[in-house]
Amino acid sequence: MRIDIVTIFPEFFSVLDVSLLGKARQQKLLDVTVHDLRDFTHDRHRTVDDTPYGGGAGMVMKPEPWGEALDAVLGGTPDGTVMVVPSPAGRPFTQKEARELAFAPRLVFTCGRYEGIDQRVIDHAATRPGVEVREISLGDYVLNGGEVAAMAMIEAVGRLVPGVVGNPESLTEESHEDGLLEYPSYTKPSVWRELEVPAILLSGNHGAIDSWRHDQQLERTRRVRPDLLPDDPA
Numbered sequence: 589m590r591i592d593i594v595t596i597f598p599e600f601f602s603v604l605d606v607s608l609l610g611k612a613r614q615q616k617l618l619d620v621t622v623h624d625l626r627d628f629t630h631d632r633h634r635t636v637d638d639t640p641y642g643g644g645a646g647m648v649m650k651p652e653p654w655g656e657a658l659d660a661v662l663g664g665t666p667d668g669t670v671m672v673v674p675s676p677a678g679r680p681f682t683q684k685e686a687r688e689l690a691f692a693p694r695l696v697f698t699c700g701r702y703e704g705i706d707q708r709v710i711d712h713a714a715t716r717p718g719v720e721v722r723e724i725s726l727g728d729y730v731l732n733g734g735e736v737a738a739m740a741m742i743e744a745v746g747r748l749v750p751g752v753v754g755n756p757e758s759l760t761e762e763s764h765e766d767g768l769l770e771y772p773s774y775t776k777p778s779v780w781r782e783l784e785v786p787a788i789l790l791s792g793n794h795g796a797i798d799s800w801r802h803d804q805q806l807e808r809t810r811r812v813r814p815d816l817l818p819d820d821p822a
């Protein structure tokens with residue numbers, strides 16, 4: 589999978605050189621390129637923002653640099669490219685969407701700042717052949733820009749790309765994969781500060797362990813996220 593990121597803070601994504609995603613890049617499972625939006629400006633101050641039409645607080649990101657950046661990045665776009673626009677006005681990001689995006693041949697993340705990107709940039713991108721535009725929100729709270737959201741989405745999607753995670757089985761037993769929160773996990777020692785590991789986990793009875801773990805998922809989901817249960821009697 590190819591991932592392009594356009595941002596005014598390219599150094600923000602240096603974390604992609606390390607950890608699991610860094611290894612995936614070395615293994616050519618992920619091809620990640622970060623582009624500095626200011627490289628697509630032509631004035632001395634490398635200006636990317638201006639005052640909003642209609643008034644209001646803050647600044648809006650100018651369309652011209654974005655247009656040139658996306659011309660450069662989206663040129664020669666294979667069909668199925670998804671341009672992800674992190675936005676507080678976007679659709680909430682979910683594990684289901686992460687799974688969908690993991691199958692896209694190419695993702696382009698457009699990281700806005702200030703009060704956002706001139707809407708015409710998003711509207712124009714949607715007319716580009718082979719490009720699907722998705723405005724996605726990380727959650728119902730306000731960030732200062734799109735980079736944190738893009739990083740979270742890249743990690744959530746990148747780890748689902750075949751070969752990135754060593755044991756793909758571990759991907760199926762995670763919160764939200766089966767619509768439930770995950771069961772609690774334990775490791776050695778069996779007693780720690782007088783706290784014992786649940787005896788069932790030491791029994792070697794894997795049928796009983798699986799059943800206990802599913803019960804734990806249901807209990808935790810009912811307690812913490814009843815909204816995830818289709819018709820929880822509550």
Ligand SMILES: N#Cc1c(-c2ccc3ccn(Cc4ccc(CN5CCCCC5)cc4)c3c2)n[nH]c1N
Nearest residue numbers: 674675700701725726727729730731732733734737
């Ligand atoms: N994903 C995600 C996000 C973001 C996110 C994503 C991308 C950008 C680009 C800039 N910002 C900052 C910002 C802050 C407030 C507002 C609202 N204003 C209301 C009055 C009229 C003007 C707009 C817009 C933009 C961003 C925030 N926040 N929270 C998420 N889950």
